[in-house]
Amino acid sequence: MDRFYLLIIYGACEIEKIGPFYSAHARDRRALKIHKQLDCLDALVWLNTRPGRIRAGSYPAMFYEQEVHHEERAN
Numbered sequence: 540m541d542r543f544y545l546l547i548i549y550g551a552c553e554i555e556k557i558g559p560f561y562s563a564h565a566r567d568r569r570a571l572k573i574h575k576q577l578d579c580l581d582a583l584v585w586l587n588t589r590p591g592r593i594r595a596g597s598y599p600a601m602f603y604e605q606e607v608h609h610e611e612r613a614n
Contacts, residue, residue: 544586545570546595551580563587567602574603 543566544558557573560566563585570583577583587594 540589542588544588545573546584546586547573547577548582548584549580550578551582556586558586570598571603574598 542559542561543563544556544560545566547555547557549555557569558566560569566585570585574583582597584595584597
């Protein structure tokens with residue numbers, strides 16, 4: 540069974556794990572909310588796990604532009 544997590548790296552020294560989320564979509568929605576609260580020195584990383592396999596990566600800058608476009612449409 541796939542599990543989806545977020546890792547927040549605060550100032551390149553402290554790590555917080557959030558999850559599991561049961562879908563990548565739910566995790567990504569949460570990432571958009573968390574991103575608004577982070578400092579410029581903090582990093583947000585996605586993490587996917589399944590038995591025998593772990594994958595992790597960063598979100599591209601365009602991912603966060605989605606929240607700007609959604610806010611513009613709402614106004």
